[in-house]
Amino acid sequence: SYELTQPLSVSVAPGQTARITCGGNNVGSKDVHWYQQKPGQAPVLVIYKDRNRPSGIPERFSGSKSENTATLTISRAQPGDDADYYCQLWDSGTAVFGGGTKLTVL
Amino acid sequence: EVQLVESGGGLLKPGGSLRLSCAASGFTFSTYSMNWVRRAPGKGLEWVSAISSSSGHIYYAESVKGRFTISRDNAKNSLYLQINSLRAEDTAVYYCARDLGIAGTATLDYWGQGTLVTVSS
Numbered sequence: 551s552y553e554l555t556q557p558l559s560v561s562v563a564p565g566q567t568a569r570i571t572c573g574g575n576n577v578g579s580k581d582v583h584w585y586q587q588k589p590g591q592a593p594v595l596v597i598y599k600d601r602n603r604p605s606g607i608p609e610r611f612s613g614s615k616s617e618n619t620a621t622l623t624i625s626r627a628q629p630g631d632d633a634d635y636y637c638q639l640w641d642s643g644t645a646v647f648g649g650g651t652k653l654t655v656l
Numbered sequence: 657e658v659q660l661v662e663s664g665g666g667l668l669k670p671g672g673s674l675r676l677s678c679a680a681s682g683f684t685f686s687t688y689s690m691n692w693v694r695r696a697p698g699k700g701l702e703w704v705s706a707i708s709s710s711s712g713h714i715y716y717a718e719s720v721k722g723r724f725t726i727s728r729d730n731a732k733n734s735l736y737l738q739i740n741s742l743r744a745e746d747t748a749v750y751y752c753a754r755d756l757g758i759a760g761t762a763t764l765d766y767w768g769q770g771t772l773v774t775v776s777s
């Protein structure tokens with residue numbers, strides 16, 4: 551089965567740039583989406599189809615992708631960005647989530 | 657405003673069954689594919705199942721095949737998940753989520769707040 555690999559944790563100072571990676575075999579050929587989940591809340595879609603932001607998501611959130619890695623970039627990180635972040639794609643009739651990355655802004 | 661409200665969770669014993677429901681409002685339910693996703697304590701998100709708008713296409717994660725059944729009633733704007741032969745590892749918050757509708761992928765643009773299922777003897 552398809553697997554997506556994310557770092558367990560990423561730390562960033564307020565105002566700096568955080569990058570969260572998502573690795574998978576030939577991920578460059580698939581549409582990758584990113585979700586943010588804060589404690590006790592439902593997940594929120596922050597990037598879809600690699601680099602598109604839903605309405606209401608700040609421009610500080612951006613996405614990019616290479617052949618085997620997708621990246622979520624959060625510019626000018628704020629304490630409110632503290633959350634778990636998940637990448638996700640669709641492969642052979644299955645939605646696959648990465649293991650999740652805990653972003654700490656401190 | 658899009659709203660998804662799950663219900664039906666609770667404390668159940670191993671081997672038991674339950675049906676989760678998701679009431680949808682604020683959009684034309686019958687035109688969207690829908691999904692169930694769960695998050696076990698201390699773990700990450702796990703996709704469970706998806707159903708197309710007319711129920712013509714249904715998909716399951718390997719981990720739940722044969723025990724879980726997804727269904728929908730477009731007349732009632734409702735999504736369901738029947739879970740049989742409950743196991744401790746089914747303990748999780750279960751979310752229903754709408755699929756944005758981009759061809760060839762699953763993009764979950766709206767989520768409910770979730771319903772907690774606890775399986776314990």
